[in-house]
Amino acid sequence: MLEEIVVSARRKLENLQQTPVSVSALGENQLDRLQATDIGDLQNSVPGLTIHVGDASNVVAYIRGVGQIDSLAFADPGVGIYLDDVYLGRAQGAFLDVYDVDRIEVLRGPQGTLYGRNTIGGAIKYVSKQPDNVFAGRVEATVGDYGQRRVKAGLNVPIVEGKLFAKAAVAYDGRDGYATNLATGKSDGDKKSLSFRLGVRWLATDALTVDLSFDQSEDNSDTSRTPNRETSVFGIVPASDNPREVDADFNDLNRLKTRGWSGRVTYDLSDTTSFKSISAYREMNYDTHLDLDATALPLFGVFVDEGQDQFSQELQLSHTAASGWSLITGLYYFTEHDVTMSGIFGPAIAFISNSLNDQTNKSYAAYSQLDYPVNDRLSLTLGLRYTYETKDFARIQEFYGADTPMVPVLGTGARVTDFSVNANWSSLSPKAGLDYKLSDNNFLYASVSKGFKSGGFDGRSNSANQAVPYNPETMWAYEVGSKNTLLDGRMSVNLAAFYNDYKNLQLSSFVADQNGNFSALFTNAGAASIKGLELELKVRPTEALSLNAAVNFTDAHYSEYIGPGGVDISHERKLVNTPKWTLFLAGDYEIPFASGATLGLHGDIAYRSKTYPTVSSSEILAQPGYAVANAEIRYSSPNETWQIYAGMKNITDKAYRTHGFDLSDSLGYQLAYYGAPRTWSAGVVYRF
Secondary structure, X not given: OOOOOEEOOOOOOEEHHHXXXXXXXXXXXXXXXXXXXXXXXXXHHOOOEEEEEOOOOEEEEEEOOEEOOOOOOOOOOOEEEEEOOEEOOOOEOOOOEOOOEEEEEEEEOOOOOOOOOOXXXXXXXXXXXOOXXXXXXXXXXXXXXXXXXXXXXXXXXXXXXXXEEEEEEEEEEEEOOOEEEOOOOOEEOOEEEEEEEEEEEEEOOOOEEEEXXXXXXXXXXXXXXXXXXXXOEOOOEOOOOOOOEEOOOOOOXXXXXXEEEEEEEEEEOOOOEEEEEEEEEEEEEEEEEEEOOOOOOOXXXXXXXEEEEXXXXXXXXXXXXXXXXEEEEEEEEEEEEEEEEEEEEEHHHOEEEEEEEEEEEEEEEEEEEEEEEOOOXXXXXXXXXXXXXXXXXXXXXXXXXXXXXXXXXXXXXEEEEEEEEEEEEEEXXXXXXXXXXXXXXXXXXXXXXXXXXXXXXXXXXXXXXXXXXXXXXXXXXXXXXXXXXXXXXXXXXXXXXXXXXXXXXXXXXXXXXOOOOEEEEEEEOEEEEEEEEEEEEEEOOOOOEEEEEEEEEEEEEEEEXXXXXXXXXXXXXXXXXXXXXXXXXXXXXXXXXXXXXXXXXXXXXXXXXXXXXXXXXXXXXXXXXXXXXXXXXXXXXXXXXXXXXXXXXXXXXXXXXXXXXEEOOOOOEEEEEEOOOOEEEEEEEEEO
16 A cells, blocks of 8 residues: 655644645655755656755745745745744755655645745745654765765664653765866865754653754855856857856855754643744855856856844644634744845956845734534635735945955945835735545545735845835635545545736846846736646555656746836746646665565656746747656665665756856846756665
């Protein structure tokens, strides 16, 4: 039979096949078979999901055509990333490495009722392993090409039998870059990441549980990642003909450090009522040099030095009545302070700038969701969230002479920008749904919900007059679905159809101003219509063979896009990171031995149709449809005490674009970032 999957998508533990929302869940074993080292490796196996690392170590996540590509701090994400129920406010630091994981859940569609800020597209929930009453550990070591070396270790220790437990996990992930910098002869875009996580669980009484955790991650790479020249730069340097070769003179720095603690207190007021408090503090520091001319000349380097901290507090009350109805209600508070110093270093074109953006965000929310069984088969869901948000934004910008040293000091140049602004927004986000049990194994549901994403200020504004607040995004989402367990538990078929009415899309683009100079815009595009179908299929035809498939069809288009000059250009644009088709097929075959050992064979292939990675819908940067195949073989000793494995990703060595910059209107060239090439790895796992 298929393994039963339990998720917490609705803030309570439920069988995935009886949860009336579109959610995919991947446990530790499945993530191992997918050779997942970071959350970007989820992309192919989850329908409608696009997720990769952006130009500035930021996570770029889109679900069903909704997300955000801009890496600067003023642009909020459209898909919420959660680490153990704690929302990660910035895109930097949210591209999580996979270690110490129990499961990762991907919720598709707006999650406005039960979740925190900016989940208009969906939510990705990273659920780490919790301390328990069993002494156990796991050690894994991996080597591979491009100098790959990874070590992961975890230990769970009962301190006081039945009362106090602790766990610790550590991971190191290092490799050389996937491209060679022809200007230096060294690799470009390497990784040197060290992470650890500590946790303590205290069962103070039969009713009171206290969970404390601390985590830290630090990447001290030698270089940042340089894009590939897809066109000639200034007519001086020709386009590159090899995506694995770059030229860079400004890629010598890339530091990213995150840390945070959280405290979760759960108190059972009675057998039917529970109170939960989740307190969390996090901070992030990011410092980098990015070569955005992709040449060995000092034309267009970008430096960023960002510091961010956040605090969140959630109070939640859950009640389940004897008659079957349940209610989750709560209060949520989030505050964030981000200070970013960034600028352009282009002495060869006599353009050097530095700016300081100082932003404080506050969010207040109250929410409630009721699940009410009308009868034995039919249930009603009603939810509502009220959100109030404020943003205070200040910006200073200075220009400098061509002989100014790299990373000029503020206060020594010609000040052209100095302003501060503030604004606030509020929203009601309702949800209504019905689900109907045709039988114990067949489940239907329908829902309508509203998503909300905060407004803000363009962090590249040159004056207070330009710093007019852009509007919040809103989306009404309609969905019907069916979840079915067939063949006596050996097969599951989940279907969903959705329609999204999307308003005030927040889009980032690079254009020429009225004088023909470089200008960056962050504006509301207008409206879009997104509709589609999804299929998730799992089947175990024999005890040895398991098959998985995921299919997504999305028909998305702008219904309004007011461009420069007030002209509607909706017919000229395609939604970012929204392929019409995504297909995934995976197979696992397990060969048993008389000793109790097994040999597991895994293979998967994924296809994505034509995708536009930039707002401009550049055909030069558009990625045509492509397929990527992966495979792994794994030997497991009896009881899986030892495992030895070897795997290969991107077997055909397909070169495909994931991210890009269209600077053709202003600077006259276009750049693209590529996904990882073919890689192999081999490793060993020991459990005790």
